Amino acid sequence: MGFDFDRIIDRRHTSSSKWEKYAGRDILPFWVADMEFATPDFIREAVAERLAHEVIGYTRTPPALVEAFIGWLSREYGWAVPEEWLVWIPGVVPGVNLTARAVAEPGGAILIPTPVYYPFLSVPRNAGQASLTVPLVRQKRRWVMDFDALQNAVDSSDVGRPHLLLLANPQNPTGRVYDRAELTTLADFCLRNDLTLCSDEIHSALVIDPDARHLPIASLGPEIAERTVSLFAATKTYNIPGLPCAVAVIPDPELRRAFNRARAGLVPDIGPLGYAASRAAFADESHYLPDLLAYLRGNHARLAEVVGDRMTPVEATYLGWIDLTDTAAAPHAGEYLEQFGIGLSDGGPFGGPGYVRFNFACPKQLLEQGLSRLAAGLETLR
Ligand SMILES: Cc1ncc(COP(=O)(O)O)c(C=O)c1O
Helix, strand or coil: CCCCCCCCCCCCCCCCHHHHCCCCCCCEECCCCCCCCCCCHHHHHHHHHHHCCCCCCCCCCCHHHHHHHHHHHHHHHCCCCCHHHEEEECCHHHHHHHHHHHHCCCCEEEEEEECCCHHHHHHHHHCCCEEEEEECEECCCCEECCHHHHHHHHHCCCCCEEEEEEEECCCCCCCCCCCHHHHHHHHHHHHHCCCEEEEECCCCCCECCCCCCCCCHHHHCHHHHCCEEEEECCCCCCCCCCCCCEEEECCCHHHHHHHHHHHCCCCCCCCHHHHHHHHHHHCCCCCHHHHHHHHHHHHHHHHHHHHHHHCCCCCECCEEEEECCCCCCCCCHHHHHHCCCEECEECHHHCCCCEEEEECCCCHHHHHHHHHHHHHHHHHCC
């Protein structure tokens, strides 16, 4: 059965976060990271099957989900993970915050390469830690980590001892998939400086560049695995962020205990519908994902045509990071473009003022409307 990514689906009157923001205004939303595509039937059927039972009670993690997730990690990355390493949680963002609370220490600081998915930037404050942001560096065709600047931030920190680094890989918003050499350097950096690593890998299945390959950093070897909390979820890939379900892979028993202690009494268990949806997702071996990635690749090519060198090629995610820092629209580029009927994420909250983030996971017809509005906005900035 084919998957129809061209169909326009009216999401108004569903209280959609993305569409409600601009309700009643002629502004097309391309901001928050959910997709305009139907959640695949096999996921909705798995949820419907669970709903067919009349009682929606408290639920333990189903063994079939654990098996599907462990099988997925092994199939995709050749990474063998025992069940005891897993902690299931209702969301990746709670997982990042729990990690920070689990390892918080008096006078501690957290390293965060930026720009980054904006909830990362509140994590230090939430955990009572200082924040040390270190800019990524833009090369012509990709964003990279600046290891000298990271080392310098550790060596000369005057806000506290850096002991945790927050990684988004694949990276939101730049779309980078860090390669083996970069991840190895990062792992060495963490070992050398005694840092815990929290690696958010929610976009791992959304690699659209045929030459890029995602690698979970903890799969590099036991030394880095022992100091890493890796976070996964199927919610981006299968467009089910409204059915929260995520999993932390924590090989070190002490770190896992601290993570569970930080969670106690605050973070609820996952519901049966979230479990059912994610079980179907991790077990999926249909054409859905290759077809989705091919469609996203086409959309990415169209966006690249319109914005040119303002964006580095997106290796993974469905998010384009567009540089308007040299224009009169900076630093409030998001707000500026709203005048042209297009709602993007402003770069400011990501630590990238003057940039905008464009979510291109939508039917081509909608994308083209957005692109012509974006082009009109860019034209005025020439
Ligand atoms: C890098 C990254 N992490 C986490 C999330 C959200 O995860 P969750 O909804 O499971 O908290 C997003 C959503 O866009 C994201 O891009």
